[in-house]
Amino acid sequence: MELIDSHKIFSGKQLRYRHRSGVLNCDMVFSIYLPPQAEHGPVPVLYWLSGLTCDDQNFVTKAGAQRYAAEHGIAIVAPDTSPRGEAVPDDAESAWDFGLAAGFYVDASEKPWSDHYQMYSYINDELPSLIQDAFAVVTNKAAISGHSMGGHGALISALKNPNRFVSVSAFAPICAPMQCAWGQKAFTGYLGGDQNKWQAYDATALLLMSEQAVPMRIDQGADDSFLLEQLKPEKIQSAAKQKNYPLDYRLHAGYDHSYYFIASFIGEHIAFHAKHLSR
Template sequence: MQTVSTNRSHGGTQGVYSHASRETGTEMTFSVFVPDHAPGEKLPVVWYLSGLTCTHANVTEKGEFREACADLGLIFVAPDTSPRGEGVPDDGEGAYDFGLGAGFYVDATVDPWARAYRMRSYLERELPELIGAEFPADMTRQSIMGHSMGGHGALTLGLRDPERFRAVSAFAPIVSPINCPWGVKALSGYLGEDRVLWRQYDACALIEDGARVPDLLVDQGTADTFLDGQLKPELLRAACEKAGQPLTLRLQEGYDHSYYFISSFMADHLAWHAERLDA
């Protein structure tokens, strides 16, 4: 692991780091905020997954999470959204919703994407190993959250591994990629046309197939321009109601899809996570 930068903030250290990834075969960059703590103390970890076009930097610079994390004693980890670098394939037309910046947190099975686009394995295995080895992280207390495509990632990673993640929340998530244009493009491109394979990457399908967590928290802005065409929170509400999966879905009046929305409710989400991480 290489240190790209560190900055003092809110009585803690905001760092950006890079490493050579065995899963993607590329150099991967991520950010970690570590609050000040007693020598030898291990702190719970909150993972944050970002949306389309983003890197680790978007939430790091605009998410306004550090004060809450310092107060609550939470490590905050923000990975990238896709592999990057020379030789990594990208959308042929440079579209924002596929390829670089749009890994959708899957392990691709279709060439040429299968070689590098392994964000599921990167987040399920490789990066947690590095975080546990290099930071004062209590890896028995982890939670996950995300925005948009990253909300999809947080919901699906959390539902697939409830033993690892004690809390799962999302801002404006893509709740059912199987049923929206962004998701159909990504899943067909990365996984092929067998929709049975897609279900492991769809929160609503996972819940229909029996996945459960103690609770879900979702905030969605009512002025989000992607609300009806791409995000469709009503599908998640229906799936949870049918399955008896607890869900707190809050429609926030007048908020859009931006970090103005996310930062407005970030501290609230982190407090919700902290309650469950201390249980």
């Protein structure tokens, strides 16, 4: 790994690294916040997945999470949202909701995307292995969170790996991608037309098939312009009620889809994860 940025913040370290990803077949960048407690021994880790058009820096610079991570002694890993590089294909029309910065945290099976767009395996296998080998983190205690497309990524990661993540949270996640335009476009492009393959990356479908629960929190802004057409939280709420799944869903009047919303409640999310990571 190559260290490309370092800052001291709240007595911890905000670091940024570049590394070669064998899974994605390209160079990748990720950010990690190490709280001051990491100087004295391993700390639990929270993975944060960002949304469409973002990279690893949006959360790091806008959410204000480091203050709370330092208080609770939690490391936060923020990866990029897609593979990058000259050889990595992008949407032919450079659309913002597909291709670069829009990997949707799936393992693509369709050409040309399958050569690089293996974001699910990167997030759930390669990156955690790298983090555990390189930093002072507790290997058996991880939580995951995210926003929008990243909220979708966090939910499916926890639902598919209930023994790996002790808790999951999301801000304004895409809850039922099989039933919204963003998800249908991404899944068709990355996975092809067989909707049976889509179910493996749809949080609502996965929750209905789940046999083991992970404590889940979802916060949604009531003034989010994407709420009705793209996010569809009512779908996962209905599934959770049907399965008696431990979902804490909160709707906040006046809040939108932006990082102003995330910054307002990120402290509560980190406290939620800290409670489960401490057990």
